[in-house]
Amino acid sequence: xxxxxxxxxxxxxxxxxxxxxxxxxxxxxxxxxxxxxxxxxxxxxxxxxxxxxxxxxxxxxxxxxxxxxxxxxxxxxxxxxxxxxxxxxxxxxxxxxxxxxxxxxxxxxxxxxxxxxxxxxxxxxxxxxxxxxxxxxxxxxxxxxxxxxxxxxxxxxxxxxxxxxxxxxxxxxxxxxxxxxxxxxxxxxxxxxxxxxxxxxxxxxxxxxxxxxxxxxxxxxxxxxxxxxxxxxxxxxxxxxxxxxxxxxxxxxxxxxxxxxxxxxxxxxxxxxxxxxxxxxxxxxxxxxxxxxxxxxxxxxxxxxxxxxxxxxxxxxxxxxxxxxxxxxxxxxxxxxxxxxxxxxxxxxxxxxxxxxxxxxxxxxxxxxxxxxxxxxxxxxxxxxxxxxxxxxxxxxxxxxxxxxxxxxxxxxxxxxxxxxxxxxxxxxxxxxxxxxxxxxxxxxxxxxxxxxxxxxxxxxxxxxxxxxxxxxxxxxxxxxxxxxxxxxxxxx
Ligand SMILES: *Cc1c(COP(=O)(O)O)cnc(C)c1O
Numbered sequence: 001x002x003x004x005x006x007x008x009x010x011x012x013x014x015x016x017x018x019x020x021x022x023x024x025x026x027x028x029x030x031x032x033x034x035x036x037x038x039x040x041x042x043x044x045x046x047x048x049x050x051x052x053x054x055x056x057x058x059x060x061x062x063x064x065x066x067x068x069x070x071x072x073x074x075x076x077x078x079x080x081x082x083x084x085x086x087x088x089x090x091x092x093x094x095x096x097x098x099x100x101x102x103x104x105x106x107x108x109x110x111x112x113x114x115x116x117x118x119x120x121x122x123x124x125x126x127x128x129x130x131x132x133x134x135x136x137x138x139x140x141x142x143x144x145x146x147x148x149x150x151x152x153x154x155x156x157x158x159x160x161x162x163x164x165x166x167x168x169x170x171x172x173x174x175x176x177x178x179x180x181x182x183x184x185x186x187x188x189x190x191x192x193x194x195x196x197x198x199x200x201x202x203x204x205x206x207x208x209x210x211x212x213x214x215x216x217x218x219x220x221x222x223x224x225x226x227x228x229x230x231x232x233x234x235x236x237x238x239x240x241x242x243x244x245x246x247x248x249x250x251x252x253x254x255x256x257x258x259x260x261x262x263x264x265x266x267x268x269x270x271x272x273x274x275x276x277x278x279x280x281x282x283x284x285x286x287x288x289x290x291x292x293x294x295x296x297x298x299x300x301x302x303x304x305x306x307x308x309x310x311x312x313x314x315x316x317x318x319x320x321x322x323x324x325x326x327x328x329x330x331x332x333x334x335x336x337x338x339x340x341x342x343x344x345x346x347x348x349x350x351x352x353x354x355x356x357x358x359x360x361x362x363x364x365x366x367x368x369x370x371x372x373x374x375x376x377x378x379x380x381x382x383x384x385x386x387x388x389x390x391x392x393x394x395x396x397x398x399x400x401x402x403x404x405x406x407x408x409x410x411x412x413x414x415x416x417x418x419x420x421x422x423x424x425x426x427x428x429x430x431x432x433x434x435x436x437x438x439x440x441x442x443x444x445x446x447x448x449x450x451x452x453x454x455x456x457x458x459x460x461x462x463x464x465x466x467x468x469x470x471x472x473x474x475x476x477x478x479x480x481x482x483x484x485x486x487x488x489x490x491x492x493x
Contacts, residue, residue, distance in 0.1 A: 001062045003030040003228060006331040007342040015061045016126035019119055019229040020133065022222030023204050028341070030228045031328050032060060035277040038239075042253060045243055049086035050077050052243070053115075053236045059278070060232045064122065072118030080104045080114060082457065087111065087237040089244045089414070092385035095400070096250075097393070097417040098241045098259075105175060106420035106457060107317065108268065109146035112225075112233040116147075117154050119229045120221065124156070131219035134487065135159040136203060138196035138224060140264060140317045141168035142419065144186070145175040147223040152181030159223070160185040160486055162196040162479060168316050170441050171423050171460065178466035185486050186469075191476035192310045194321050197265075199479040200224065201324075209480055216489055225267030226324050234271035235278070241414050242280055251412050256283035258413040260403070262396040263287045263295060264318035266325035268416065273329060276363065283411045288399030289368040290315045295323055299366030304344075305353040314374060314391040314427035317419070322348070333359045365407075367399035374398060378431035388452040390419040391427045421448065422460050 003018040005011040007028030013021060018030040036059035038044070044052055053073045061069065077086050083102040090097045103110025120133065135157060137147045144161040151159040163176060165188040176186050189196055203209060204220055213220060225231060238259065245251045259282065261269040269287055276282040289296050290313045298304045306321040313319055331341050334356075344354040369377070377394040381387050389397060396415045403409070421428045425444040429436050434451060436444050442464045449456040474482045484490070 001036070001060065002033045004033050005029070005338070006031055006327050007338055007345065009336065009338045014127070015064060015228075016123035019123040019227060020127060020129055020219065020221055022220070022224075022227045023201065025205070027201070027205050027345070028338070029226050029324070029328050031331055035274055035332070036060065037279050039279060041239070041243070041279060042246075044239065045247055047243075049236070049240060050074055052240055053077065053233065056236045056239060057232055064126070068122050072115060072122060076115035076118055080110075087240055089241050090387070092381060092387040095397075096241070096245065096412075096414045097387070097389075098237060098414050099417045100237060101390075101418065101420045103146070104149050104459065105142065105145045106423050106460065107142035107146065108416075108418040109142045110150070111237060112230045113143070113146040113150045113223060115233050116223060116227070116229050117151050117157070120157065121154070123229075129219060131214065131217045133157045133221050134213070134218050134483070135221050135223050136200045136483070137161045137222065138193065138200045139163045139168075139176075140193040140319055141172035142317045143224060145172065145179070148176060148179040148181070148184050148186065151223070152179065152184050154183065158183045158185070158487070160187065160483060162187050162189050162200065164188070164192045164196055165190055165473065167192050167312060167319060169424050171425065171463065172316070174463045174466070177468045177470050178463060179469060185472065187472040187474060187482055189474055189476050189479065193319055194310060195476040197224070197320075197322065197324065199476055201226070203480055203483065206480070212489065213487070216487070218487060224324070225265050231267060231271055231274070231325075234268060235274045238272050238275035239280055245412065245414075254281055256281040256411060258282070258284045258286060258409070258411045259416060260286040260288055260396040260400045260413060261416045262315065262318060262392040262418055263289060264320040264323065266295065266323040266329065268418070270325045270329055273332075273363075277332070282363070284403075284409070285364050286396075286399055286403050287364055287366045288396040289366065290318050290374070290395050291368065291370055292319055292321055293368035294321055295326070296366040296368040298326070299361060299364055302357060302359070303353060303355045304348065306348065307352040314371060314424060315395050317392060318395065330356060330359065333361065365403055367402045369395045369398035374427070375431040377401070378428055379433075382432045382452070386453075388421045388428060388432075388448070388454065389417065390421045391424050392419050393417040420457070421452065421454075422456055
């Protein structure tokens with residue numbers, strides 16, 4: 001199976017090259033030339049998470065050594081996850097919540113980033129890459145920590161994370177700034193997430209810069225969801241939750257279900273789309289945005305228009321105006337029309353918008369939630385079902401309410417729950433009536449644990465006394481310089 005670029009199908013890579021490079025040299029993203037199918041879904045019924053992960057990932061990484069793949073998966077999905085199911089499905093009222101936040105850093109990014117280091121190591125073996133890998137990552141809060149945690153002290157790899165100084169929650173920031181490991185570097189930038197993401201993409205497409213690094217035996221890669229190695233592991237839990245419902249008799253064989261996915265960079269929901277294309281019986285995919293509602297508008301009008309101000313919300317991991325992975329979705333939807341994608345992406349860069357006509361997005365619905373709606377969703381679900389949602393999950397819950405009101409659709413629905421409420425303690429506390437005024441983050445979290453009758457993860461409690469290990473800061477224009485400084489390379493271009 002080849003991986004081809006969304007902007008020029010002639011540019012292709014093996015799975016290994018695609019994972020190492022992260023992005024195609026023409027600026028496009030790698031996609032599988034065709035999406036594989038799983039025909040007999042029922043045959044997967046009794047698999048645990050790891051076995052299922054192998055079945056799904058093996059379809060995409062066909063010539064990945066089979067034992068190595070099994071091994072990678074076994075090492076990734078182990079006791080780092082606090083629940084043996086890895087991705088438990090929790091019922092509250094009429095809805096099921098697919099909890100993806102039981103990994104080391106308490107957000108769904110762990111689902112893919114716990115396995116990515118192993119995939120990357122195998123990719124290095126497979127391709128014979130000899131340079132030291134430098135992973136550049138832009139983060140809206142969760143990817144950064146998950147990447148740092150999972151790549152810390154991995155030999156032959158350095159990791160540099162850029163985050164928006166004012167665009168992450170306090171806990172997210174502390175998680176990153178206290179990261180240990182000699183190969184980890186964290187940089188706050190004076191800008192927003194889109195600045196960080198476009199900065200990273202720019203660096204990865206700057207041929208002179210790449211050459212400068214290659215002469216010093218460094219090779220750039222990415223841990224963002226532009227990397228296909230992020231996307232493929234995320235397909236697994238859509239199958240997993242479906243099979244779980246089937247096993248428990250909550251749905252019948254072949255019965256379709258809905259997923260509601262809180263969306264920023266369109267990675268998680270794209271993985272759901274891949275699952276659907278692979279044959280998983282999905283009715284609607286509901287794309288939930290916060291007040292940065294570019295995607296809602298796009299789904300409703302066919303025009304993507306980023307010319308608006310980025311709003312800082314209580315769901316910072318979705319404060320994004322340029323959703324990278326939409327590019328992959330449009331590529332598939334247009335039947336692989338690389339010219340169309342290239343033009344659209346150029347137009348987005350130059351004019352801040354693009355329009356696509358005649359693409360059938362029937363399977364997708366888009367809604368967004370305001371801060372008040374997020375608050376009332378957190379409150380309502382807690383009061384009625386004693387279930388605590390984080391603000392990102394609440395965006396999805398609130399979007400679902402709108403969907404339901406509009407369509408009266410009674411299809412069984414899974415809300416994708418992407419973060420632990422403890423990562424966003426203040427918003428969650430305020431929503432359920434805890435007064436947080438003049439209280440520090442940790443006493444807020446403690447109170448929240450009491451109220452919700454939940455154990456606070458140790459790794460969160462420990463943040464309180466951990467020492468700050470990273471102090472780098474730069475302007476968004478100076479990200480290249482920062483990379484050179486970190487790698488101790490003089491710039492005499
Ligand atoms: C990253 C993230 C999202 C958005 O996921 P995308 O794949 O970027 O759409 C939603 N919720 C949380 C908690 C996240 O960390």
